[in-house]
Amino acid sequence: MALVAAWGGIMGLAAKHFDNAPVIGEIGTYLGVWVFAASLIAAFSRTPLHAAVLVPLFFVAMLAAYYVYSMRLFAFFPRREFLYWGGIAAASPAGAWIVWHGRGKGWIAALCASLPVALLLLEGYPVYYTGRTALAFDIVAAVVLFVLLARTARQMLYTGAWTAVAFVVMHRVDLLSRVFGGL
8 A cells, every 4th residue: 555655646746846848747747647557556456445445545645745746846736626636536446446347357347448448548549630749658558558457369359349439439428528628
């Protein structure tokens, strides 16, 4: 648990420190690195309950480090954003529980694995027409997560099918704009 909290704190400090740096700062600004980190924590936890505890712990440590750094160095505390991201952290146990099941076998496990992969692809695919290098991280993270979660050829087929469906649905409902458009 301490390792996950330390990792969250270090990533929060790094995200704030590199906030305005080209590429690496953008990666920390986008959702992908956080979805990827939380998915790895969840997928490799011992149990789904363990995942549901560790992922919010990671996010709380990350948010605390990020906003304390911001307050101490810049005397700046964006309350609205803090509350918003705190709400996301509070909802993260459900996502962690789902992703933990993504390492299993069958269609349900494939559906669970496809959700973070599709979300990463959804955020990253504009790299092809915008040229924003930082979005390439999301594509690479999606591929890595896909391979780590769907460990057999059959599971990759199932997960690939669910990922395509989830991507289309998320794109059609404009998920990123609806959930994160106000920030």
